[in-house]
Amino acid sequence: MVNQKLLIGVDVGGTNTDSVLINPLALDTPNRGVLSWNKSATTADVSDGIQKAIRSLLTDCPDVAKNEIASVTIGTTHFINAVIEQDAAKLEKVAVLRLSTNYSKYAPPFSDFPGGLRSVMEGYTALIKGGHRIDGTEVQPLDESSVREHALKIRDLGINSIVINGQFAPMYHDHEQRAAEIVRSVLPKANIVLSSTISTIGFIEREDASIINASIMSFARKIILSFKNAIRKIGLECPLLLTQNDGTVVSTAEAMKTPVKTFSSGATNSMRGAAILCAEEEWTKGQSIIVADIGGTTTDVGLLLPSGFPRQSSAYSFIAGVRTNFSMPHVESIGLGGGSIVKIAKDLTIGPESTGANLLTEGLVFGGKITTATDLTVAIGLEDETIEDKSIFQVGDGQKVVGRFSEDVKQAFKQEVKEMLENAIDRMKTSPEPIPVLLVGGGSVIAPQELDGASKVFRPPFFGVVNAIGAAVGKISATVQAIKRMEPSDDKDAFLEQLKLQAVEKAVAKGAIRESLVYDDIVVNPIPYVPNTIEFMVKVIGEVDYKAMHYSVAPDEGDSEIEESGGSVAKHSETSGDYIEHHLKFDVSAYRPFINSEKEWILSEIDCEFLRIGTYILGCGGGGTPYHHYLALRHMVRAGKLVKVIRPQDFPKYQKGDGAVVAVGYAGSPTVGLEQLSGDEMVHGYNLVKKYSNITPQASLPWEIGGGNGLTGLKIAADLGIPCVDADFMGRAYPLLWQMIPVCYSEQPCFPPCALADGNGTTMLLSEAASDVIVEKVFRASLSEIGAHCGMVSFMTAEDISQRSIHNTTSLAWKIGRAVHTARQNSEVQNCAEYIIEACGGPKTAKKIFTGKIIRVDRRLFKGHVYGEIDVKDEYGDAVMTIPFKNENIYCELNENGSKKITASVPDLISVNDAETGEALGTQDYRYGLHVFVLVISPSTRWTDTAEALRTGGPSSFGYDFDYTPVGTYVKPHSVIEEYMS
Incomplete structure (x- = not known):
């Protein structure tokens, strides 16, 4: 064995520490190269537990010399656990320096953090001139003197962890790097995290991940140094590596800089290990495989790609309630495990409550009094005479459950487990075709050997320590x-x-x-x-080139810390528990919005949350995510700004002089909008039009209520100290500026004079135009030259509000958001569509026309717009609904029994909603496997009363040659103000 390179993998979980010694050159042998393995309870000092585990591996293989070990690779959950537990003894206060000039000013750092975690981590924040645009040009030169000034303040506060986040820094690093040099000159020993080293485009989400990384760095360093110390005490002189979220490994030096990238490595290790154990099986060659990792409490289902690595999440991931966008494996988790509590009543239920780590004392087969999934599985396995190999069911004392359960109960249990796994697997699949399923984890004994949708169900050897195997052979x-x-x-x-x-x-x-x-x-x-x-x-x-990394466990500067600190992961502070829910907790049924004596609706945080959900549903797949605008609006409310909404009919009492209303919206690239957050664009545009026209508007409203723009009227109203009218010009979202009600009912251009502003000192006034179509073309052509994400402002008239807008649309968005929360509170998310329909006016106004799973997604970019279509297949039949989109959903075509029929089209509002949450999916969120329901909401009669309105917003405006047929009858939304006036 002298010439062989042997690998050790260790996975340190919250309950167990799994370890394995493996020969990577023998993966094709019956034992898959595994020379020894060990499973033991995780110790309070993880370095002691790792030492014991590795010594046990070597004891089991006395012929293996220590110099034959090429590497030790460790995966651990303790870094993420410290964040989830909000342990102030392990987390540090963080200072955040934003290099984005005035962009992002309305959603400051920590806006996205739950209260408990924010109180632990928030230390200092500053907004500094600097950052880049999408084309690499500077927004402003970096204000170096300001960076130094803030670094001195941070030093005086005693804060040692600092995040530097520059706009578009993942592509253009120079401002972040120069700022770090300045900070380092003031704080030479500080933990400095550059956001560009953590994640990609997505300003808030990248910053959030960087903050968590900075807060955990000192604790991570202590634990990693203790790992190194444990390896040295054993006498191993080989590289020590840590596993990352994407299934690869990093050196200890890199892991100490970016511990956040190791947070979700446990699930990845299991999938990687499963791939390795089955690599020699012919049926795995060149295809994707589902891995179901069943533990004591949960089952994590992931998809292994043909590369042998897990599919990564395509959207956002949440860490302790904080939204981030760094690479994480896409995993579906369900409350099913060996310790899941089984309740036997009229309808048998499994979980999500679990005995968890207490299974060995509370389960029936272990002498306890609680019926668990393990107990039913053991009883079924021992009593079923058709099962020849009973070894897998030799868990605890099987005689305690033999004869205990009726055949009906056992059958109901098997069916429920089967359906739970099949549903999770179905959500993870990327095509309707059957796919191999690997069962791993200590709790996998509860899974059946046949599953619908699986071409093969296989439990590989060493399935109980598959996570340690995945760690050992990382790349x-x-x-x-x-x-x-x-x-x-x-x-x-x-x-x-x-x-x-x-x-x-x-x-x-x-x-x-x-x-x-x-x-x-x-x-x-x-x-x-x-x-x-x-x-x-x-x-x-x-x-991995192990020779090149050979000296990575040699003593480094600072390693002496570990002799004093050790590797204790014991919890030292109480958890507030508010990390469990990302959004607000409140009693929906008891909540009442505040309407003052002037009949003005004053928004609260809860109102903002309802509007976040409702505006996206009214976006019909487009309009951009409201999330960042929601954070900004909520911050305004928290800062004490009055955000007021008034009824359209009450606007005359606010009128002075010309009685104008400022109408606003963003235009540009959604990609840029994720990075270049809102700043002063709207105010700059407002000031330009005001100066030109010599008119001062007395209220605001958004161009469109759908998507992110649905909140912009509220934001500028708060900035200017004026109310926002409960109305808009679309009642939904449309891709083009001229697809608005005023354009349909006016012979003259509606928007000039109007302004385009980039929020950085560049504004453009269009005083006159031949048509509103020309306004659209001129502004679109200008966008790319001034940042590709700009605010658009126009002053509209009182008549536009009374005669050419759609009334009470803010109220409608609020009611839809409240409906979704009500369904959740009542544990009826499966009936969420019905709640939304009722909020929209009832079944004559809105309908759920389809439910199913997305089985095809096709996208393409043409003239700046995202075109494409999806297919949604009925879960219980062969019917398929096809939905084409151009930014927004255009129509629905039902294919059933060989015939096709258009069942809905614009200007009807077509919303595709996630069946798991009830919330809207933007067209950019569509992906195979999502379970959805399709809602159609009747549009305002302003879209259907005239031929010109239908030409502007109907099928022909998108280039389709079929007539519009309404799905229902429009009912004007009831005003929130009128409903809750005392």
Whole structure:
């Protein structure tokens, strides 16, 4: 064995520590290269537990010399547990320096944090001139003197953890790096986290992940140093590596800088281990595989790609209630495990309550009094004469459950477990075709050997320690990304090749073997509304060069800390518990909005939450996510600004002079909007039009109530100290500016004079235009030159409000959001559509026309707009609904029994909603496997009363040659103000 490279993998969980000694050159043998394995209880001092586990492995293999061990790789959940538990003894206060000039001012750092975690982590924040636009130009030069000034204040406060977050920093690093140099000169020993090292586009989400990373760094360093100390005490002189969320490994030095990237490595290790154990099976070659990791409390279901790595989450992930966007495995978790409590009544239920770590004392087979999934499984396995191999059911004292349960109970249990697993697997699949399913984890004994939708169900050898196996054989990855404007003379392929070479060199520098590197992911995406601008991303993965990393466990500066601190992970502070729910907790049925004596609705945080949900549903798949606008609006409310809403009919009493109303909305690329958050765009545009027209509006309203723009009227109202009218010009979201009610009912252009503003000192006034279509074209052409995400402002008249707007749409959005929360509070999310329908006016006004699973998604970019379509298949039949979209959903076509029929179309509002939450899906959120329901809501009669309105907002405006047939009858939404006036 002298020439062999043996690997040790350790997975330190909250309950058990699993370890394995494996020969990676023998993965094709019956024992899959596993020489020894160990499962033991996790100790309070994890370094002691790791030492014991590794010593046990070596004791079981006396012929293995210590110098034959090529590496030790550890996966741990203790870093994320400290965050979830809000343990102030392990988490540090964090200072955040934003380099974004005035952008993001309305959603300051920590806006997205639950109260308990925010109180533990928030230390200091500052907004500094700097940052970049999407094309790489500076928003403003970095204000170096301001960076130094804030660094001195941070030092005086005694804060040692600092996040520097620059706008578009993942592509353009120089401002972050220069700011770090300045901060380092003031605080030479501080933990400084550059957001560009943590995640990608998504300003708030990247910052959130960076804050968590900075807060946990000192504790992570202590634990990682204790790992190194444990390895040295055993006498091993080999690299020590840690596992990451994407299934790859990093050196201890890198893990101490970015511990947040190890947070979700447990689920990944299990999937990677499963891939390795089944790599030699012919039926796994070249295809995706479902892995179901069944523990004591939950089952985590993930998808292994043909590369042997798990599919990563395509959207956002939440850590202790904080929304982040760094790479995490896409996992569906359900409350099913070996310790799940089984309740035997009229209808048998399993979980989500669980005995968890107490299964060994509370389960029936262990002498306890609680019926668990393990107890039913053991009883079934021992009593079923058709099962020849009973070894897997030798758990505890089986005689305590033999004969205890009736055949009906056992059958109901088997059926419920089967359905729970099948539903989770179905949500994870990427096509309707049957797919292999691997069962791993100590609780996998409860799973049946046949599952609908599975071409094969297989429990590999060593399934109980598969997570340690996955850790042991981890690989190294590297990612590079860029956004580039491609001129006609530029060679896109040549630029991509440059990025590929950069990724390879980056991986080699991290310790990968050059010859082993393969391209795991290559992304080339055009940016919507930004001409000739492309986003690139290249990721490579390769084998570890253990020789190059040989000295990584040699004593480093600061290693002496570990002799004093040790590796204790015992909890030292109480948890507030508010991390469990990301959003507000309140009694929906008891909540009443505040209406003052002037009949003004004063928004609260709860109102903001209802509007967040309702505006996205009214967005009909488009309009952009309201989330960041919601954070900004909520921050205004928290800061004490009055956000007032008035009825349209009450506007005359606010009128002075011309009685104008400021109408606002954002235009530009959704991609840019995720990074360049709202600043002073609307106020700058407002001031320009006001100066030109010499008119002072007395109220505001949004162009469209659907999507993110639905909250913009409220934001500028709070800024200007005026009320927002409970109305808008669409009643939904549409892709084009001229698709608005005033355009349909006016012979003259409606919007000029109007302004476009970038929030950074550049404004454009369009005083006159031949038509509103020209306004759209001029502003769209200008967007790419001034940031591709700008505010648009126009002054409208009192007559526009009374005669050419759709009334009470803010009220409607609020009622829809409240309906979703009511369904959740009543534990009736499965009936959420019915709650929303009632909020919209009842079944004559709105209908749920389809439920099913998305089985096809097709997207393409054309002239700045995202076009595409989805297919949704009925779960209980063969019917399929196809929904084309151009930013927003256009129509629904039902294909049933070989015939096709259009069942709904614009201007009806078509909303595709997530069946698991009741909330809307934007067209960018569509992906295979999502279970959805399709809602259709009748539009205002302003869209259907005239031929011109139908031409503007109906099927023909999208290029389709069929007539509009209404699904229902419009009912004007009832005003919240009128409903709750005392």
